[in-house]
Amino acid sequence: MSDDRVARLLLTQEIALFLYAEAEMLDERxxxxxxxxxxxxxxxxxxxxxxxxxGDTTREFTRETEDVSWFDEGKDTLTxxxxxxxxxxxxxxxxxxxxxxxxxxxxxxxxxxxxNAPREVLIKSRFLIYRNRVETETDLLVGKxxxxxxxxxxxxxxxxxxxxxxxxxxxxxxxxxFF
Numbered sequence: 001m002s003d004d005r006v007a008r009l010l011l012t013q014e015i016a017l018f019l020y021a022e023a024e025m026l027d028e029r030x031x032x033x034x035x036x037x038x039x040x041x042x043x044x045x046x047x048x049x050x051x052x053x054x055g056d057t058t059r060e061f062t063r064e065t066e067d068v069s070w071f072d073e074g075k076d077t078l079t080x081x082x083x084x085x086x087x088x089x090x091x092x093x094x095x096x097x098x099x100x101x102x103x104x105x106x107x108x109x110x111x112x113x114x115x116n117a118p119r120e121v122l123i124k125s126r127f128l129i130y131r132n133r134v135e136t137e138t139d140l141l142v143g144k145x146x147x148x149x150x151x152x153x154x155x156x157x158x159x160x161x162x163x164x165x166x167x168x169x170x171x172x173x174x175x176x177x178f179f
Contacts, residue, residue: 003116004114004115004116007114007115007116008108008111008115011108011111011115011118011121012106012107012108015106015108015121015123015149015156016103016106018149018155018156019103019106019123019125019147020103022034022037022158023101023102023103025037026099026101026177026178027099027100027101029096031082031085031086032082034082034178035075035078035079035082037156037157037158038075038078038157038158039075039150039152039157039158039159040075041074041075041159042074042075042078042157042158042159042160042161043072043073043074043159043160043161044071044072044073044074044078044160044161044163045064045069045071045072045073045160045161045162045163046069046070046071046072046162046163046164046165046179047061047062047063047064047067047069047070047162047164048061048062048067048068048069048070048168049061049164049165049166049167049168050062050168061164070163070165070170070175071163071175078178081176085176090176092173092174092176093176095133095134097131097132097133097176097177098131098132098133099129099130099131099132099177100129100130100131101127101128101129101179102127102128102129102130103125103126103127104125104126104127104128105124105125105126105144106123106124106125107123107124107125108121108122108123109121109122109123109124110122118151119150119151120148120149120150120151120159121148121149121156122146122147122148123146123147123148123149124144124145124146124147125144125145125147126142126143126144126145127141127142127143127144127145127179128140128141128142129141129142129177129179131172131177137173139171139172141165141167141170141172141179142165142166142167143163143164143165143166143167143179144164145161145162145163145164145179146160146161146162146164147160147161147162148160148161161179163179
């Protein structure tokens, strides 16, 4: 196996372990640690999905910066959302949700400048989020994420996250959790 292929495989594994650790932080409500994984200039974006005629791929998702979206946030807004949850008086998180983030199918799409010494990587992954609140509220959200990660010392920061839900109609009562 070539050195480049080995470097790419090792980098993919490193990225997967980073994503698994992030999921664990969110599941354990370690929100301050999660915020520390976000670059100061993060773009956290989740477009809305539409039912469109077969082949009409240009209208399936709302457009970035032009149309409404579920999320279009930076670090400041994400931090304020975390702080509100941490007050303990957030109506949608009292009592707190029980959440499990499952991450899979981690793919390294691009490494800049290369896999041997990456400063930035573009990755894609799949997720399943299970949430249970009070006695009867259960949500299951499925989709994919496209992330840009930026090297920060020995670790990574999330510089951009695009969240694509498979659902186009959300039955969940709120979106107070993170993807």
